[in-house]
Structures are given as structure tokens and as C-alpha cells.
Amino acid sequence: MHLYEIPLIFVLIGLALYVVLAGADFGAGFWQLLAGAGRMGERIRDHAHEAMAPVWEANHVWLIFVITVTWTAYPTAFASIASTLSVPLFIAAVGIIMRGASYALRAGTETAAERRRVDLVFALSSVLTPFALGTIVGGIASQRVPVGNAAGDMFSSWLNPTSIMVGVLAVANSAYLAAVFLAADARRVSGEGSDDDLLAALRVRALVTGLVSGAVAFAGLIVVRSDAHFLYTRLLHGSALAAVIVSAVAGLATLELVRRSSFEAARYTAALAVAAVLAGWALAQRPLLLEGLTVQQAAAPHDTLVVVVISVIAGATILFPSLALLFRLVLQGRLDHGEPDAGGSAAAAAGRSELGRLLAASAPGLLARAAGACLLAGFGFLTVAEAGWAHAIGVAALFGFLICGFLAVVPAQLADFARQERSHGADGTR
């Protein structure tokens, strides 16, 4: 392996995680669209929203990761792709706006009718976005993106058999991943066996979309055979073929696990199936990134690659433990909402101390004087002095002013408000 390939591996890992994690998120929207009317429909919709709300933002960031690492490590390729495929990229952007806005909006809904309206926007954009992103992958894989500023065709680059096939596959696969994910989540929320209806409904949906995804993937090979023959031949050779086989086996295993209602294990085999197919695509294209552009030619200068690799590895050492924490809390059911308030005030009462006393100890007078001194120092070092080191001291002093000033003013003031409330009765209005 060469240095210039390492960022591409990061990109592919990010892409696989995006497809698996955000895919389940898109699919949750798909199921909101097809949840049907009546009580079961509403339960599926609510469940789909509540399972995704704490994690969707983190899942979405994988896309940002893929984009930013690509434009840093393979700038020409990124620019060629984004300019030629600007239409589907823009459609995906609009879909992402709609989805994010509906997550924000749902928090304020009060009636079932309001929720249904928001869910409809969410659902439609959840189908549109993976389809559009899928067509982009199809355009790249079928070599319809030449190198250059919008050098490819604005429409046939993504409205072609391979693109549409990948788009449909992305939607079907998202629905499948979501059904598996939601079933696992429903089991966790309800405990063993207490919510059989919801679980059974999701299991059927998982089985059906699993079969559909498999069928689309298989049909996809036929599409690729006629539309992008070079890709077809290379997919069915050597290591790419091995990856395709791994993907197929993992896909079948997932179906079997879902049939046995082992949803938790099914999530991992489903992820493997996705990762293997992406690996197969990469191996089939190797060493080309775009037509006439090898990964080596597309790669940024050596120093940039080194810094990118180091940054990503360093970032990952913070990122993965944090992600693990998030998902562990979700799986332990510690991030649910709508639950009655559990013991927050009792626990806090343990650490209770009289605010006034505490703050009297921090001596507002002393803090105020320190704030004044910091402000003077800040003015002197930042505004009067000219040297760079003086400016650094000046900025630090000004931040000191902000912090000391805040602590000198606010806690004492809040203690005053509390005193006023006690002396004027509970209302406290003048």
C-alpha cells in the first residue's frame, strides 16, 4: 500500500459507515412514508423518530468527513465530481436541508396532524437524498466523470442505467437497514416480548426489503454488464470478486438472522455486506479514481497526505470512544425522552449548598478588581503595544476580563433575585 492510497481507504471506511449508519436513518424516513394509517402507523412513525433523534447528527457527519478528506487528499477528483454531478449533489443538499429542518420541527409539534405533516416532508426527503447520492456513486463508477471543471454531461452523468440502479439500491438498502435497526431498537425499548405487534411488523418489513435489496443488487450486475461493461468484468475478477462474494454471503446471512429474529447480530452482517460491496467497487476500479486519473495522479502533495493521515488517526482516537459512548448510552436506553423525570433533583440535592454563601466566598469585590486589571492590561498589550507576543497577552487578558467580570456580576445578581423573591413572595413582580 502507498501513502497516496491511505486517505482513500479512510474515505471508503467513512463512506461505509455513512451508508450503514445514515442509511438506517434515511430508511427510518422511508418507513414513516410507508407506515400506513392507524395506530400501528403512528407507532412506527414515533418509534422511527425517537430511535434516530439522538444519533442522526453524528451519523450525518460521516458525509462531511468523506467530503472534506476527499477534497484535501484528492482535490482535482473532488472538484471534477462535484462540478459534473452538481445536479444530484444539489438535490441531495435540498433533501438534507428538509430532513434536518424536520428533525428540528418535530420537537415543537403538538398534535398528531402536525406530526404527520412534518413526517411527510421528512419521509420524502429521506427517499430523495439517498437516491441522489446513489446516482453520484453510479456516475463515478460508470466512468461518466471526466477530469475538469464540469467537463462531463450535466444530466447523463447521473441519469443513466448504472446511476439509477445504484440510487434505487441505496433507497432499498436504507429501508432494509432501518427495518433491522428499528426492530433491534424496539426489542430493547419494550423488553423481551412485550411489544410483539411492532416487532412483528418491523420483522416483515425487514424480510421484504432484504429480499428486494438482494434482487436489486443482483439485477444491478445485469445493468452494469450492459451499461458499464469494464466495471462488470473487473467486478467479477480477482479480489473484487472475492469482495462481491463476501457481500452476497453476508447479505444472505442477514436475511437468515432476521428470519430468526436475531436483529442485533443482523445489524453487523448487514454492515459487512455494505462494506464488502464498497470494497469490491474500489478494488474493481483500482488504480483509477476517475477515467484517465489514477489515485496517484489525483493525490495531494506528500506533506498534505502525511498531515491528513496523522490528523485522521489522531481524530479517530477521540472520535471512536465518543461514538462508542453515544451508541452505548442509546443501547442502554439512557437517551430516551418523554420519560418522567427520574431523580435529577434528588441527586442534585445531595450537592446542595446555599448559592449566596458559595458566591460570597468567591468575593465579587476581588473578582471585579481583577476584571478591571485585566481590562487595563488588555488595552495596553493589545491596543497600545505593537508586538505579536504582546497581542497574545492582551487577548488572554481580555478573556480574563470577560470571565472575571461575568463571575463578579452574575452570581451576586442571581442571589439578589432569589432574595427578592423570598421577601416579595413567590411572584416577585414589581
Next chain:
Amino acid sequence: MTAAHQAYLLQARQMQALSFTMHIPLVCFGIAFPAMVLFAEWLFLRSGDELYRTLARRWTRIMAALFAVGVITGTILSFEMGLLWPQFTATFGSVFGLGFAIEGFSFFMEAIFIGIYVYGWNRLSPRAHFLSGIPIVIAGMTGSLMVIAVNAWMNHPTGFRLVGGHVTDVHPLTALFDNGFLWPELTHMYIAGYIVCGFLVAGAYAIGRLRGKWGRYERTALAIPLTIAALASPVQVLVGDWAARDVATQQPIKLAALEGLAKTTKGAPEHLLGWYENEKVKYGIEIPKLLSLLAFHDPNATVTGLDTVPKDRRPPINVVRISFQTMVGIGTLLALLGVWLLAVRIRRRRLPESAWFYRAVALAGPASLVALIAGWVTTEVGRQPWIVYQVMLTSQAVTGAGGIVVGYATLALVYLGVVCAVIWILRRLARQPLREASPPPPTPSPAP
């Protein structure tokens, strides 16, 4: 450049400006609001007073909604790097891109811990919950550091050589962080985040006071953000002056445009207000030698004029100059408002009681937003016609794909819908009580 190409470039720039204008106010909330929410929660942990918990929880819901919108508006900006400016990204991605790649990790931290913080109120231990908020504040800092590092690089490009349209000798860390422009710009923006967020939040409660809602809850909810903004706005005057002195030495043409200085002048005067026409400022108030004094701390210093570059290498003077004066004017008024609050606090040990003070605070929120955007117009339009100062023209960076006007119109419509949605949700959240029946609910708060 043909007329058609010019119109096309203008559309791309407008679309980019629209996207920035949507995103930047949300960035302010990303920078400053988590710290305020955490402060309220900390008060609850120390005192056990339910009022602070209610405040923190209500603010959390607003923070969550605004963060969700910020996620999408930020994503659009990253798409536009390829959708609108592919030649910029293709040529310089290897130089500046690292900033955004690292910013991606900040964004991850923000998204992960905001998920934990927002949905963990009921189930996590109070201490664990409080701690889960701290990474959000830190990520707000590192995220703005990375993004501003890229913008500072665009204004003051270093860390590479350009040979035949290709970059060589690339040192991304030098380009991003060993850049004198970064620190004033970062400090200026970071403090702006606290000012905008502080005045907007306080303004909502000031409106409530004018309507007679003035219980202890509302006073507390006003005092925290208002004090932050009141302290930060005088500091911003000093930081802004620092940033302007940097512009004077590093981007003399931008300074000349800010001030409407047509000719290189020794002991240059400052003009307040007025309109730039035929190489001079008309109808303005002239203060002799002030520009030289402010920019170089020397009343007789020579200030570079616009005449040192050809006409097509100058930014649009009036746009830049009026934006700059708007920012400075509003910033000065905000600083005076801050001093008013602090003076009353120091002398009388209470909040001001004049209704005019609260009217001013209510106005200060939107005004600070105008100043923020005017400031960004100043720096971004002031850099024109360059996308990378004196290295790449904006017209060389723009996409070759057609139909920008379609994208621009669509985005404008979609964003109009998003603005309506944000207003709707904020009003809704302000009205809705918290879901659980906590002990004595506060008097219903006005729009936060």
C-alpha cells in the same frame, strides 16, 4: 470577462452569500449558547434550585433545534465548495482542506455530545450530564478555529508555491496556523458569537419585561446572556481595532476600500458616513489624520490608496465601506449599551429600570446580527476580486456548470421555508411547558 460570465459569477457569489448569511447566526449559537446552558445547569448543581434546572432545560431545547438547522446550513456550505467553486477546491484543496477535515472531527464531537446532552437530561446522573456538555463548548472553539483558519488563509495565503497553475511545496500546517491573520479574525468572530447569542437571547426576555413578564425566572434568564454580551461588546471594540490594524498592513487595498481612500495619502483623514463617488467620499464627515492614527498609531503615517491597483483589482467600494461603517456603528452602540448595564450594576447593584434600556436590549439582538453579517460582507467582499488574495481571482474559481440561477432560486425558496420553520419552532418551544410536571413552573416565558 464577458457580460454573461460576469452575471453568472455574480449569481454564484450571491448564492454563496445567501448560504453564509443563513449559517453564521447559527454558528454564534453553536459557539456561545452551550456555555450559557451549562452555566445554568452548574447553578442548579451547586444550589439545587429547580429554577436553574428549568432554565437549562428550556434553553437545551432551543439549542437542539438551532443546532439541527446549523448542521444542514453548514453541510450546504461544504457542498458549495464543489458546487460553486470547483477550481478553487481543485487548485488549493491540498493547502486549506485540512482545516475542514479537522473541523469535521469537531463537528463529530459536537453532534455526538449534543445527542447525549439533549436526550440525557432524565437518565444520566446530574454530574455525568453536566460533563457531557463540556465537549460541546470545546468543539465550538476548535470548530471556529479551523474554519477561520481557512478564511484567514484565503485573506493571507501562505504555505505553498504556485507553478503553472499547480501548487507545489505545500505545507498545510504553515498555511493554516502560522498565519498572522488568523488570531485577530478568530478572536473577533468568537467574541461576536457571544455578543450575538447574548443579545438575541436577552432581547427575547427584554420584550417579555416590556409586556409585564418579569418574575425571578425571566430576570435570571435575562441577566446571564445580557451580562455576557455587555462585557463582550466593549472588548469587541478593542479586538476589532486590532483586526483592522492587521488589515492595514496585510491587505492595504481592503483598508483603502473600507475607508474610501482613493489616493495614497500621508496623514490620511477618516470619513464618517458619506458615499464614495469619483474617487472621493462625498457628504461624509472628515476627521483629519485619524485614519493614519488608527491604522498605524501615527498621525502622519502613509496609508496606501486604491490608485495603487488597476480598477478591475478593486473591490466594490461602497458595499465594503457601508458594511464596515454599519458594523463599526452598531458595534459602538452595543458597547455603550453594555457600559450602561455595567455602570448601573456597579453603582446601584441592580438591573437598569428604564423601559428604554429594555427597548434597546430588544433591538440589540437583531442589530448585532446585522453587524455580524456586515462584518462578514466587509471581509469577504473586501477581498474581491480575489478568492485567494492576490493569487486566484474569484472568476477563475467558479464552476463551469450551468444553471446556477436555478440552484440559487431553489435554495432561496428552501431557506425562506427554513427561516419560517425556525421562527415557528422558537415560538412553539417558548410557549410549550416542559413535558414533565416539575415543581412550581416558572411564569410562562416569552419567546426566548
